[in-house]
Amino acid sequence: MSPRLLDLGDGALTLELSDRIDADLNARVIAARDTLAAMHLDGISDLVPTWRSLTVHFDPLRLNRELLSAHLLQAAQVAPQKSALTTRWLIPVCFGGESGPDLAQVAQATGRSEADVVDALCATELRVFLIGFLPGFPYLGELPPWLHLPRRTTPRTAVPANSLAIAGAQAAIYPWQSPGGWHLLGQTPVRLFDVHDAVRPALLAPGDSVRFTAIDPHEFRRLSFAVAAGDCNRDDWLAQ
Amino acid sequence: MIEVIDCPLPATFQDAGRPGYRHLGVPLSGALDPEWLAIANALVGNPPHTVALEMRLLGPKLRAMEPVTIALAGEFSARIEDASGQSRPAANWRSHTLAAGDLLQIGSLRSGIGYLAARGGFDLPLVLGSRSTYARAGLGGIDGRALRAGDRMKVGAPPGLCSVAGATVISLQLPHAPVLRAAPLRVIPGPQRDCFTDAAWQQFLGSEFTVSREADRMGLRLDGPRLEHARGADIVSDGVTPGAIQVPGDGRPIVLLADCQTVGGYPKIATVIGADLPRLGHALPGQALRFIAVTQAEALAARREAATVLAATVASICTPGPALDLDALYSANLIDGVIDAN
Numbered sequence: 262m263s264p265r266l267l268d269l270g271d272g273a274l275t276l277e278l279s280d281r282i283d284a285d286l287n288a289r290v291i292a293a294r295d296t297l298a299a300m301h302l303d304g305i306s307d308l309v310p311t312w313r314s315l316t317v318h319f320d321p322l323r324l325n326r327e328l329l330s331a332h333l334l335q336a337a338q339v340a341p342q343k344s345a346l347t348t349r350w351l352i353p354v355c356f357g358g359e360s361g362p363d364l365a366q367v368a369q370a371t372g373r374s375e376a377d378v379v380d381a382l383c384a385t386e387l388r389v390f391l392i393g394f395l396p397g398f399p400y401l402g403e404l405p406p407w408l409h410l411p412r413r414t415t416p417r418t419a420v421p422a423n424s425l426a427i428a429g430a431q432a433a434i435y436p437w438q439s440p441g442g443w444h445l446l447g448q449t450p451v452r453l454f455d456v457h458d459a460v461r462p463a464l465l466a467p468g469d470s471v472r473f474t475a476i477d478p479h480e481f482r483r484l485s486f487a488v489a490a491g492d493c494n495r496d497d498w499l500a501q
Numbered sequence: 502m503i504e505v506i507d508c509p510l511p512a513t514f515q516d517a518g519r520p521g522y523r524h525l526g527v528p529l530s531g532a533l534d535p536e537w538l539a540i541a542n543a544l545v546g547n548p549p550h551t552v553a554l555e556m557r558l559l560g561p562k563l564r565a566m567e568p569v570t571i572a573l574a575g576e577f578s579a580r581i582e583d584a585s586g587q588s589r590p591a592a593n594w595r596s597h598t599l600a601a602g603d604l605l606q607i608g609s610l611r612s613g614i615g616y617l618a619a620r621g622g623f624d625l626p627l628v629l630g631s632r633s634t635y636a637r638a639g640l641g642g643i644d645g646r647a648l649r650a651g652d653r654m655k656v657g658a659p660p661g662l663c664s665v666a667g668a669t670v671i672s673l674q675l676p677h678a679p680v681l682r683a684a685p686l687r688v689i690p691g692p693q694r695d696c697f698t699d700a701a702w703q704q705f706l707g708s709e710f711t712v713s714r715e716a717d718r719m720g721l722r723l724d725g726p727r728l729e730h731a732r733g734a735d736i737v738s739d740g741v742t743p744g745a746i747q748v749p750g751d752g753r754p755i756v757l758l759a760d761c762q763t764v765g766g767y768p769k770i771a772t773v774i775g776a777d778l779p780r781l782g783h784a785l786p787g788q789a790l791r792f793i794a795v796t797q798a799e800a801l802a803a804r805r806e807a808a809t810v811l812a813a814t815v816a817s818i819c820t821p822g823p824a825l826d827l828d829a830l831y832s833a834n835l836i837d838g839v840i841d842a843n
Contacts, residue, residue, distance in 0.1 A: 267692030270772030271800035273742045275692050282737055294524075306520035309740045311764050316740025318523065321775075321801050322808070393738065393764035396527040396638045437638050454525075456628050456640060463525040 560607025575615020
């Protein structure tokens with residue numbers, strides 16, 4: 262489909278590139294976001310890229326809607342850069358046990374061993390499609406088809422913070438304790454959102470790539486303490 | 502310092518919210534009615550977006566631990582009780598100076614929400630550019646949560662103007678209380694108007710909806726006719742904003758408010774225009790709502806008009822006439838320890 266503009270009230274506009282989930286489309290969304298951001302238009306408060314669209318929140322008393330529309334349709338034509346995956350992260354995860362109470366069930370439902378599930382997750386390079394739902398909450402994709410499972414029939418009222426969870430083609434990490442219906446496979450010691458960092462509070466950004474590396478409960482505790490003590494910084498989680 | 506004696510229903514600190522962080526999943530938050538927030542602040546001489554206490558449904562009971570000047574914006578009854586047990590009403594839409602030990606009791610809010618501003622604002626940490634409370638992620642306010650009994654709220658600047666004998670108490674009032682329009686809420690169709698049948702669209706515009714009990718700062722679930730989707734209720738999540746009216750599979754619309762998430766996976770049949778968001782924020786469970794479609798040009802004109810009306814309202818704020826300013830006199834006397842007002 263060709264790009265189109267959708268009215269989200271009188272203070273926001275959505276540039277829709279597609280109605281599907283697709284890594285190439287997501288890269289075009291990011292390219293459109295970067296193009297618009299570089300224009301520094303007065304009156305824009307937020308540029309929110311999603312799977313397949315870019316929403317611009319603006320003040321119509323300061324920025325002419327027709328002008329913004331024209332810029333958005335132009336930005337939709339910008340080809341993404343070849344190195345679309347800007348930052349590569351390696352996130353340590355403690356799988357199974359208390360940290361991943363659904364690992365056994367997921368293994369059973371997919372007809373594989375727990376080790377197979379863990380290996381598959383660690384072998385897949387995932388793309389950050391979107392940050393949403395909660396501050397710093399990344400939607401990661403896409404999982405190998407055999408790992409696609411429907412959500413739990415009964416959502417948990419409290420998913421512990423830092424849980425790695427999967428549902429459908431997606432994986433995610435909960436930066437906060439929250440209700441949730443995804444399958445919990447493990448927990449990371451990494452802090453995904455730092456409220457004290459006003460410049461870059463979220464660790465991950467759309468377009469980044471993420472891989473997981475398995476750690477044991479002892480290492481999980483050690484790293485969790487180190488993060489809490491402020492002995493880790495974001496560069497520690499960059500892939501080499 | 503103001504101490505919270507009792508706070509039976511959630512009250513939160515709010516300012517202009519956190520624009521600029523929505524791409525990181527951080528909701529906008531901020532005052533549901535930024536116009537009333539601006540008026541409350543103007544009544545104590547603060548800039549319009551200074552953080553104030555947003556009260557919902559029922560107000561708290563507070564005690565001033567030092568002299569402090571506050572203003573009340575809303576439709577509710579409030580009383581001030583001094584240390585000797587004497588009680589007097591505290592009018593809305595004006596400032597009041599509380600003496601150390603004064604109790605302020607705020608009743609039920611007939612307009613859904615109301616604001617308590619303090620001269621100098623409340624001394625709270627800035628989190629991602631705002632002091633607004635967003636409880637789901639523990640951001641802003643006092644420890645990222647709603648107000649509760651035992652909390653102590655530090656007021657940003659000393660009242661100064663009313664602490665010494667003989668000093669003038671600066672008291673301000675709004676001569677005419679603002680009126681919340683009862684007209685239908687104006688909406689722009691979409692962004693997913695085409696996900697609904699024409700019959701559903703006619704029903705949306707032609708019916709009366711009622712705010713259900715599921716109503717908080719994230720949104721209002723509405724009771725009324727079920728709106729029929731043209732082809733399923735799931736879309737791949739896209740951006741949402743306060744005022745967007747999303748319709749999940751059960752056909753019951755949800756109007757999003759200031760604390761709404763940044764993206765959503767339900768189709769949005771229409772979006773309430775910016776000029777009508779403040780009065781949407783006052784909607785109470787049981788209240789009837791209607792919607793009317795307008796054009797972008799009409800929405801823009803409505804924004805301009807709202808800005809003009811707010812500017813005129815703030816400009817009309819004045820000091821009460823001396824004969825009327827009993828409250829300021831009482832306050833001054835209590836602080837000065839003078840018994841005779843003459």
